Amino acid sequence: MPENEEQFAIRVKNVSKGFKIYYDKGASLKERLLFRGRDKYHERVVLKDISLDIKRGEVIGLIGHNGCGKSTLLKLMTKILYPDSGEIEVNGRVSSLLELGAGFHPDMSGRENIYTNASIFGLSKKEIDRRLDAIISFSELEEFIDNPVRTYSSGMYMRLAFSVAINVDADVLLIDEILAVGDTNFQAKCFNKLQEIKSNGTTIVIVSHSLNQIESICNRSIWIHDGGIKADGFPNDVHMDYLTFMSKLRQIKSREIEEESNAAKAEIAARKAAKEAKELARLEEERRREAARKRWGSRECSITNIYAGDLQGNDNRVIRVGDPIKFRIDYRVDIPIKDAVFGIGIFRADGMYVYGTNTRIENFKKFDLEKDGSFTIVLERYNMLPGKYIVGFSIEYGDGIPVDYWKTACEIETYSEVSDVGSVRLDHTWEFSQDGIEQ
Amino acid sequence: MFKEIYKYREMIYTMVRKDLRGRYKGSVLGFLWTFINPLLQLVVYYFVFSMILGNNIPKFYLYLFVGLIPWIFFSASLTGGSISIIAQKDLIKKIYFPREIIPISYVTSCFVNMLLSFVVVIAVVIFSGVMPSILGIICLPAIMLVEYLLCLGMALITSALTVYFRDLEHILGIVSMAWMYATPICYPASLVVEKLPERFVFLYNLNPMTPIVEAYRAVLYEGGIPRMETLLSATALGAVFLIIGIFVFRKLNRNFAEEL
Missing domain, CATH: 1.10.12 (Lyase 2-enoyl-coa Hydratase; Chain  A, domain 2)
Structure with a gap:
């Protein structure tokens, strides 16, 4: 059924890939002839029989420790490498942000380099002409665009390169660890652009070590371990699983x-x-x-009891929209730990990440946990519209490794007498006037 | 494959432009070298083969020049083409595009160089007083096209093989020199038929550059049109090399990123 096939952007079927690691490789004729015995190698298998379907419009994060094969998988998808066995099928125009500024020539102007670089993505002159203004304005280099690229700072260089890559309008965008471009301002801009591309229905695959980045943009995370898929699912779940395991x-x-x-x-x-x-x-x-x-961690300390309710201390898990809610989390310490961080995460029943924060993000000093205790957090106005919400709590180390990360620790429900719609009630006031418009 | 290469035509264009602009970057005479270099080579060969060794070919400078310019195109494709893939290894390891683009761009930029040199060739032809026939002039683009296809075939083969076997780059330097003397550029082909035993003549005739040089010469030196059989054998040999080139390249290009 062709229609069925079309809904997949990328299909990876039983793909294996190994590299030959030469102990001492002779690349020249003399070495090849004289030291044939030295041409020994062992084959390092990087990917073992991986199968994976990515639907159109999905945004996937690939995670895993160094050398697990995630970058190799990405390179196979771009057809830089070819699998030893199995098949990879990619539907649509692919743009890969593996190498920014491919083919840039330092003596040519920014404008000319846009043409060079975009042509490597397979765009025709006409297609580039059409995108030129968008690329230049995104890069914020209007004043410098006709100067040779060698006069650019490295930040400007990367900005130009990123602008080209992201304006290719690919059907499938493959990104390898590059969201660290330019200053924070430009990074935020890139990120918003990615969100926009995502909402246009582009399929995106991102390899990154920043789990936060993946959580904020991806709707699926795949954990590659020793050349195979270890977990595949909702990013936050997979990441906690990953961190704990590691x-x-x-x-x-x-x-x-x-x-x-x-x-x-x-x-x-x-x-x-x-x-x-x-x-x-x-x-x-x-x-x-x-x-x-959905509870991960090394468990030197454990969450033992959760109180949720009003400020007076009445346990109540069904609350009115806009009312305050107080959580108190009791924990037990089995082995004392240093530099702990407390956190909270709220998810809607359909998996949407409503809000999350922790004491590290908010710059509290880190806590040394020596004996049992508790922490309390009060949300002054719980403004999420009626529905079921899952609230999770966490105790983690300062570097994000979970001690006890309990994602489904408690469930609360909200109701409302007002039938406003959407997902969240924004505090607001109205004003009315019938005096005509003042000039 | 051809469809995909067509899609990437803008890349060929930008790469050729970049190559032509970058070639003489920083030199005082700059682009003039495109003309000066072949002229200086002409002077050297003329000095050796006419003044020292001596021969009785009339207008030997023209005879030589008309063969030398197409030869420079071929030899550049052969030796320069061989390292074209290696020279772009950063691109190949990091980004996907049809790998054929690189040798195609390289050969095309050499081709453009030859076309520019033809400005000088035409000037020398006019200076010598030879009057090419209209029909001959019409044949010229066809000869150039056949040579282009031959050069592309050679560059596809050598560029792909050199990735796996780096010595080829150096071997090809000497091969190119020998090949030049195996082609009737500094001497007439009839001399070979006279002096070599018969079985070598057969080998000699397999050289795809021989009919091409002879075809150029028929138009620009003799002022006539190339013989039909010269044209046919040039086309056939060009096509054979191109097909082998495409085949070899297809076979080898899958592992470029790993080997580089």
């Missing part, structure tokens, strides 16, 4: 190093391998369980 993995590794220095070396090697396999299996089991409950 921190536990680190703990296992550091424990091993400790043991290694204590025991005899030969003996441990075998024991270590067996143990690591067992630990990993346990970890995987735990991970699945946590993902199902």
